[in-house]
Amino acid sequence: MRGEIGGLVDCFLPVCCAFCDTPLTSSTQPALCPACQNALAENKPAACPRCALPYPDYGGSDHLCGDCLQHPPPYRTVCALGIYEGPLRQAIHRFKYQQDFTLAAPLGHLLAAAVRRQGLLPDLILPVPLHPSRLRQRTFNQALLLARILGKQSSTPVARKLLRRLRPTPPQQGLSLDGRRHNLNRAFALSSPLDGESVLLVDDVMTSGATVAACAAVLLENGAQTVEVAILARAAKGT
Ligand SMILES: [Zn+2]
Numbered sequence: 001m002r003g004e005i006g007g008l009v010d011c012f013l014p015v016c017c018a019f020c021d022t023p024l025t026s027s028t029q030p031a032l033c034p035a036c037q038n039a040l041a042e043n044k045p046a047a048c049p050r051c052a053l054p055y056p057d058y059g060g061s062d063h064l065c066g067d068c069l070q071h072p073p074p075y076r077t078v079c080a081l082g083i084y085e086g087p088l089r090q091a092i093h094r095f096k097y098q099q100d101f102t103l104a105a106p107l108g109h110l111l112a113a114a115v116r117r118q119g120l121l122p123d124l125i126l127p128v129p130l131h132p133s134r135l136r137q138r139t140f141n142q143a144l145l146l147a148r149i150l151g152k153q154s155s156t157p158v159a160r161k162l163l164r165r166l167r168p169t170p171p172q173q174g175l176s177l178d179g180r181r182h183n184l185n186r187a188f189a190l191s192s193p194l195d196g197e198s199v200l201l202v203d204d205v206m207t208s209g210a211t212v213a214a215c216a217a218v219l220l221e222n223g224a225q226t227v228e229v230a231i232l233a234r235a236a237k238g239t
């Protein structure tokens with residue numbers, strides 16, 4: 001009986017925007033009002049087509065950054081929903097650190113749309129793994145929640161346990177790029193080899209790119225044909 005009443009109440013309660021709580025007129029996904037959809041997904045300046053590094057001159061066109069020209073990363077491209085600032089940064093903080101899971105599906109749907117627009121058609125989707133000790137601390141892997149939504153939206157299998165983090169990575173903040181790469185050496189491994197699949201790696205935020213580069217290198221060494229990356233937000237240099 002209680003369940004029935006709960007169901008009836010749900011029918012009459014308006015669906016609200018997951019970010020600002022404005023009542024929505026339809027219950028279609030993403031559960032965001034148009035203003036929040038724009039705020040979360042439209043902040044896309046010119047960027048490096050390889051690593052998605054944003055350029056501060058918003059009027060410019062996409063071009064490879066110095067790092068990608070000098071040291072091409074192992075992944076083919078990075079699809080980012082936007083820059084790690086403003087409303088997108090707030091939404092990620094609420095999702096990741098305040099465990100506001102109502103934001104997982106809207107953010108995942110926006111990212112799935114960005115992946116479709118970029119024409120990425122992977123055989124397999126992999127979340128960037130957390131080390132078990134970090135997973136116990138946080139209780140969930142935000143990359144896995146996003147990967148599941150992407151997989152469902154594109155009917156692509158998600159291999160949640162294929163890529164493993166072998167050791168906890170000390171905080172990367174404050175380290176140079178070389179320091180970050182060294183920090184991540186041999187931090188990841190595959191539980192079984194791949195057989196020529198194209199892989200989409202999923203994570204929430206990309207800062208230096210050292211983590212996804214380390215994952216991509218291990219995947220390519222173990223049979224992946226190509227590795228592409230999908231992230232919610234790309235941090236600008238120096239953030
Ligand atoms: Zn809203």
Ligand SMILES: [Zn+2]
Pocket residue numbers: 048049050051052053064065066067068069
């Ligand atoms: Zn780049």
